[in-house]
Amino acid sequence: MTKKALLVIDMLNDFIREKGKLYIGKRGEEIILPIQRELISFREKDNPIFYICDCHRFDDKEFKLFPSHCVSGTKGAEIIEELKPAHNDFIIHKRRYSGFFQTDLDISLREKGISEIELVGVCTNICVLYTAASARMLDYKVTVLKDAVASFDDDAHNFALQQMKDILGVKIR
Ligand SMILES: [Zn+2]
Numbered sequence: 001m002t003k004k005a006l007l008v009i010d011m012l013n014d015f016i017r018e019k020g021k022l023y024i025g026k027r028g029e030e031i032i033l034p035i036q037r038e039l040i041s042f043r044e045k046d047n048p049i050f051y052i053c054d055c056h057r058f059d060d061k062e063f064k065l066f067p068s069h070c071v072s073g074t075k076g077a078e079i080i081e082e083l084k085p086a087h088n089d090f091i092i093h094k095r096r097y098s099g100f101f102q103t104d105l106d107i108s109l110r111e112k113g114i115s116e117i118e119l120v121g122v123c124t125n126i127c128v129l130y131t132a133a134s135a136r137m138l139d140y141k142v143t144v145l146k147d148a149v150a151s152f153d154d155d156a157h158n159f160a161l162q163q164m165k166d167i168l169g170v171k172i173r
Helices: 026-030 032-044 105-111 122-139 154-166
Strands: 004-009 048-053 089-095 116-122 140-148
Touching: 004 122, 026 089, 026 140, 032 048, 032 116, 032 140, 048 105, 048 122, 089 105, 105 154, 116 122, 122 140, 122 154, 140 154
Parallel strands: 004 048, 004 116, 048 089, 116 140
Antiparallel strands: none
């Protein structure tokens, strides 16, 4: 059976916790349970899990567009308690929207012989969308679990799902 990897995107305190620096609202909390279910199912099959985590310098250029968030070494940049990684999971730090941009993600997936990935996490129209776009351009097969992705903006969430399906050839499940 071909191995498939789960990518858990930006489920970090600053986005998911009400006191976080860039809290995305209730929608972010609602996807914790479906993501826990996916984690269990991937672990049972011994399929690899990659946590894709925003991790910025305090003076990152992204803070011209968004308020400061997920600064390296802060509590806000940590993965939420409910989704704690296991010791053999991969942790990939990123400074831009795409989990593939100047990170170890592509080489790590290739080392494991993985050509198929499933995306969950936040935000549907930002880091999920741009990670899906990069993955498709590298010819990975991509599935997005619609009940396990969320955004602060419902219209943008729906647009991103449609765009991923129609333009990127992502399977929306
Ligand atoms: Zn960021």
